[in-house]
Amino acid sequence: xxxxxxxxxxxxxxxxVEKGLISSQQLEEALRLxxxxxxxxxxxxxxxxxxxPLDFYCAxxxxxxxxxxxxxxxxxxxxxxxxxxxLEYTQHLYIPxxxxxxxxxxxxxxxGSEAMAAIAAADPAxxxxxxxxxxxxxxxxxxxxxxxxxLALYRLAEKAPAHSARVVVTRPQKRVFxxxxxxxxxxxxxFPSPVLIALNGLMNLFLFASFLFRTVLxxxxxxxxxxxxVTAEEIEALRTQDLPVYTVLVPMYKEPGVLPILAAAxxxxxxxxxxxxxxxxxxxxxxxxxxxxxxxxxxxTFEIIRVPxxxxxxxxxxxxxxxxxARGEYLTIYDAEDKPDPDQLKKALVTFRKLxxxxxxxxxxxxxxxxxxxxxxxxxTLEYSLWFDMFLPALDRLRIPxxxxxxxxxxxxxKLLAAGAWDPFNVTEDADLGLRFAAMGYRxxxxxxxxxxxxxxxxxxxxxxxxxxxxxxxxxxLVNMRDPAGxxxxxxxxxxxxxQLFIGGGIxxxxxxPFMVVPFVLWVLxxxxxxxxLFPPGVRLVSLLNLLAGNSFLIYxxxxxxxxxxxFTLLPHALTVPAYWLLMSVAGYKGLWQLVTRxxxxxKTNHGISRFTPEVLRSSTSV
Amino acid sequence: MESAGSPPRFxxxxxxxxxxxxxxxLAIGTVLGLAxxxxxLDSAAHFRFAAVLCALxxxxxxxxxxxxxxxxxxGAAMVLLAWxxxxxxxxxxxxxxLGGGLFVYLAVWxxxxxxxxxxxxxxxxxxxxxxAGVLAKPAIAISCxxxxxxxxxxxxxxNSNRLGFGLLLFTPxxxxxLGASAFGLLSAGTLRxxxxxxxxxxxxxxxAHIWRYLFFVPLAVIAFRLIRRRFRGPDLAYLAMLxxxxxxxxxxxxxxxxxxxDLFFIAxxxxxxxxxxxxxxxxxxxxxxxxxxxxx
Numbered sequence: 001x002x003x004x005x006x007x008x009x010x011x012x013x014x015x016x017v018e019k020g021l022i023s024s025q026q027l028e029e030a031l032r033l034x035x036x037x038x039x040x041x042x043x044x045x046x047x048x049x050x051x052x053p054l055d056f057y058c059a060x061x062x063x064x065x066x067x068x069x070x071x072x073x074x075x076x077x078x079x080x081x082x083x084x085x086x087l088e089y090t091q092h093l094y095i096p097x098x099x100x101x102x103x104x105x106x107x108x109x110x111x112g113s114e115a116m117a118a119i120a121a122a123d124p125a126x127x128x129x130x131x132x133x134x135x136x137x138x139x140x141x142x143x144x145x146x147x148x149x150x151l152a153l154y155r156l157a158e159k160a161p162a163h164s165a166r167v168v169v170t171r172p173q174k175r176v177f178x179x180x181x182x183x184x185x186x187x188x189x190x191f192p193s194p195v196l197i198a199l200n201g202l203m204n205l206f207l208f209a210s211f212l213f214r215t216v217l218x219x220x221x222x223x224x225x226x227x228x229x230v231t232a233e234e235i236e237a238l239r240t241q242d243l244p245v246y247t248v249l250v251p252m253y254k255e256p257g258v259l260p261i262l263a264a265a266x267x268x269x270x271x272x273x274x275x276x277x278x279x280x281x282x283x284x285x286x287x288x289x290x291x292x293x294x295x296x297x298x299x300x301t302f303e304i305i306r307v308p309x310x311x312x313x314x315x316x317x318x319x320x321x322x323x324x325x326a327r328g329e330y331l332t333i334y335d336a337e338d339k340p341d342p343d344q345l346k347k348a349l350v351t352f353r354k355l356x357x358x359x360x361x362x363x364x365x366x367x368x369x370x371x372x373x374x375x376x377x378x379x380x381t382l383e384y385s386l387w388f389d390m391f392l393p394a395l396d397r398l399r400i401p402x403x404x405x406x407x408x409x410x411x412x413x414x415k416l417l418a419a420g421a422w423d424p425f426n427v428t429e430d431a432d433l434g435l436r437f438a439a440m441g442y443r444x445x446x447x448x449x450x451x452x453x454x455x456x457x458x459x460x461x462x463x464x465x466x467x468x469x470x471x472x473x474x475x476x477x478l479v480n481m482r483d484p485a486g487x488x489x490x491x492x493x494x495x496x497x498x499x500q501l502f503i504g505g506g507i508x509x510x511x512x513x514p515f516m517v518v519p520f521v522l523w524v525l526x527x528x529x530x531x532x533x534l535f536p537p538g539v540r541l542v543s544l545l546n547l548l549a550g551n552s553f554l555i556y557x558x559x560x561x562x563x564x565x566x567x568f569t570l571l572p573h574a575l576t577v578p579a580y581w582l583l584m585s586v587a588g589y590k591g592l593w594q595l596v597t598r599x600x601x602x603x604k605t606n607h608g609i610s611r612f613t614p615e616v617l618r619s620s621t622s623v
Numbered sequence: 624m625e626s627a628g629s630p631p632r633f634x635x636x637x638x639x640x641x642x643x644x645x646x647x648x649l650a651i652g653t654v655l656g657l658a659x660x661x662x663x664l665d666s667a668a669h670f671r672f673a674a675v676l677c678a679l680x681x682x683x684x685x686x687x688x689x690x691x692x693x694x695x696x697x698g699a700a701m702v703l704l705a706w707x708x709x710x711x712x713x714x715x716x717x718x719x720x721l722g723g724g725l726f727v728y729l730a731v732w733x734x735x736x737x738x739x740x741x742x743x744x745x746x747x748x749x750x751x752x753x754x755a756g757v758l759a760k761p762a763i764a765i766s767c768x769x770x771x772x773x774x775x776x777x778x779x780x781x782n783s784n785r786l787g788f789g790l791l792l793f794t795p796x797x798x799x800x801l802g803a804s805a806f807g808l809l810s811a812g813t814l815r816x817x818x819x820x821x822x823x824x825x826x827x828x829x830x831a832h833i834w835r836y837l838f839f840v841p842l843a844v845i846a847f848r849l850i851r852r853r854f855r856g857p858d859l860a861y862l863a864m865l866x867x868x869x870x871x872x873x874x875x876x877x878x879x880x881x882x883x884x885d886l887f888f889i890a891x892x893x894x895x896x897x898x899x900x901x902x903x904x905x906x907x908x909x910x911x912x913x914x915x916x917x918x919x
Contacts, residue, residue: 568787
């Protein structure tokens with residue numbers, strides 16, 4: 001019964017009730033929601049989870065008088081699939097299925113869409129059958145795996161190789177490095193003491209400037225950035241019917257236990273569920289998480305995207321892969337254990353509309369739900385509060401490029417694609433993308449909405465995660481410094497200096513921190529004179545200022561950040577921040593080592609290990 | 624603790640003025656400064672003092688005008704201060720003491736800013752500025768300590784989060800003190816100025832008449848603020864500082880901590896700042912430290 005698409009024969013709701021798939025009360029409720037949300041009835045019913053998708057699409061076939069086909073039992077003919085049209089297939093949810101008696105049969109999950117009408121108009125010989133969107137996505141992944149994988153890995157590297165970290169250090173960078181390093185080495189051999197003193201002095205001056213810059217940012221943020229503050233009235237003013245489809249990517253790897261947390265948080269979202277396009281992005285070899293996701297029996301809003309195995313196995317590669325299946329106008333990323341504020345999507349949307357078409361991304365603030373678990377989580381919470389509540393809003397206010405945080409960044413999908421999406425070779429792809437947006441003239445804003453995550457509560461796990469972040473920042477700095485003059489032209493002097501002080505300063509401070517602390521601790525403990533040669537009076541003054549004032553400011557800025565976030569119980573713990581910085585240095589050296597030995601290796605952070613997680617899971621599953 | 628409206632402008636003086644206002648401030652400051660000390664320009668130190676005084680009076684006038692204080696009140700206050708300086712003995716003409724007055728001016732202004740706009744930024748500003756007093760000479764350190772304690776007392780009267788507020792207010796001072804001590808220890812040098820030797824003993828015979836002039840400007844300013852219904856926490860803190868300073872100065876204990884010159888200019892500096900803060904708009908008072916919200 002494969003036919004061209006004609007007008008629907010009978011109302012879909014009537015068919016569903018007649019088949020006993022939904023009750024008439026449910027139909028009434030669905031019709032009410034359709035009016036309220038401005039969605040199609042089918043999307044509303046699928047998002048409620050009342051009907052199994054397979055049953056729904058059978059009814060949809062009846063609705064249009066078309067045949068239903070189960071692609072799992074009767075897969076597509078690979079030869080019919082045009083590899084250049086894969087993205088079109090994913091966008092409009094159709095796929096050429098078979099050729100019968102010379103006529104092309106197209107399997108679609110959207111038989112009533114304009115795209116199908118256009119196909120039918122272009123080739124009257126085409127016939128249609130209905131299938132489930134999940135079958136189409138599955139088949140597309142099977143047939144187009146190689147192409148999708150290639151695009152996920154090399155889209156940026158091929159389109160804009162200068163922005164890709166695929167090459168860690170470029171040849172010109174190596175030449176510059178050698179041009180500086182060789183004379184320096186010669187001078188070091190000839191005049192060791194003055195050269196070391198000069199290097200020490202320069203490093204300290206740079207660190208001092210970096211501290212100062214962070215203090216200024218913090219000071220500015222003690223007020224509030226009104227421009228990116230979305231009010232309740234602005235959210236109220238949004239018309240639900242006009243809300244666009246929002247894609248939510250949830251990349252996960254080997255974390256089957258925490259998915260219910262995000263699933264519950266997404267269900268609580270103040271956003272029409274029929275307009276959510278949630279992709280659980282799972283590695284194809286991670287059967288435990290795939291099975292856990294299936295076992296949750298999530299509604300049809302959730303789709304599982306299986307990322308085929310390939311190297312490097314990174315989160316940005318997985319996101320790039322899933323991006324090709326995204327159908328939203330806007331897109332955001334959450335980790336599996338995230339608990340975003342329910343109104344976050346709306347706030348991001350208001351921010352996009354308020355700030356205008358130059359805004360490519362809106363970053364929500366991140367914080368932790370297990371701050372009080374142990375010393376490490378307290379320190380991590382202080383640091384995140386400082387980063388997301390102090391530094392980023394100030395950078396936004398100064399219109400300085402913002403390195404994005406790992407999750408809860410909301411993108412205008414069109415601009416994300418224009419920027420080449422994430423760099424799969426960069427292990428802090430988010431920070432890199434924020435800077436790339438700035439270089440393209442786009443704005444990244446910060447919104448007053450919070451996503452609560454799980455803070456790393458184990459030292460070894462924390463060091464793994466942090467070493468990856470620091471390595472990624474090194475990659476980001478190297479990528480951006482391939483063409484310093486070009487970068488200066490594109491982001492201006494403020495953006496350029498900010499990159500040096502914020503990213504460069506951050507890297508240098510964790511690397512240099514032990515060199516600042518250890519000699520003085522040694523000197524205090526042993527009164528040795530052996531370090532004095534490297535610290536003549538001028539250098540000693542700056543070094544001491546850096547050590548004492550820098551640490552003091554770190555402590556106080558952390559306190560201010562905690563107070564701004566209303567974490568008053570964390571205030572006394574801020575006094576131990578200098579010890580946390582020593583831990584950062586350990587991670588920094590690990591990151592540096594990995595940059596040389598395994599630049600694209602993704603140090604996996606284990607989630608779901610907090611002692612608060614079972615409680616959060618319980619409350620999530622009870623929703 | 625997100626402040627309502629724009630943050631207070633601590634550095635309002637750095638904002639661009641129109642040329643006429645700048646010229647007016649400079650002319651008035653120079654004339655009054657010279658009128659105050661012109662009769663004693665007989666040494667390089669006095670010339671230096673006169674130059675600093677003229678500059679500070681000019682800045683003060685500009686600040687008063689910028690803060691919305693009427694020209695009549697500004698002019699009267701400046702004349703009063705100039706007359707007070709003029710009437711005082713030459714031994715008071717000490718540039719270092721004038722610097723102390725300037726520091727207290729800033730400290731009281733920051734306190735007043737916190738009072739008008741309670742928020743994290745103004746609290747941090749107050750804490751950082753007051754902590755810098757640790758590095759200054761004892762007279763300033765004592766003034767800052769009293770001002771901090773007064774601000775703390777004012778806060779705990781109305782709010783419950785004492786520990787949080789106390790940590791935010793006193794940590795910079797504590798760290799500054801620890802840092803300065805460590806710096807002195809490690810660098811075998813010191814940031815602190817050399818031991819301060821008062822030029823005149825407060826209780827020395829013949830100096831009793833100075834006390835008559837000392838409180839003239841402060842009392843006039845406090846009276847003015849009472850009339851304008853602007854008498855608030857910073858005024859109490861200022862009076863506490865003045866009272867404590869007078870006791871220390873009079874008793875000469877700790878010895879050499881607070882000289883009469885210091886007290887003279889500390890009193891003047893604080894009063895000058897209060898006058899500048901009088902006409903600034905008062906925000907709706909908020910509780911700056913609210914109970915912790917439960918995340919998640």
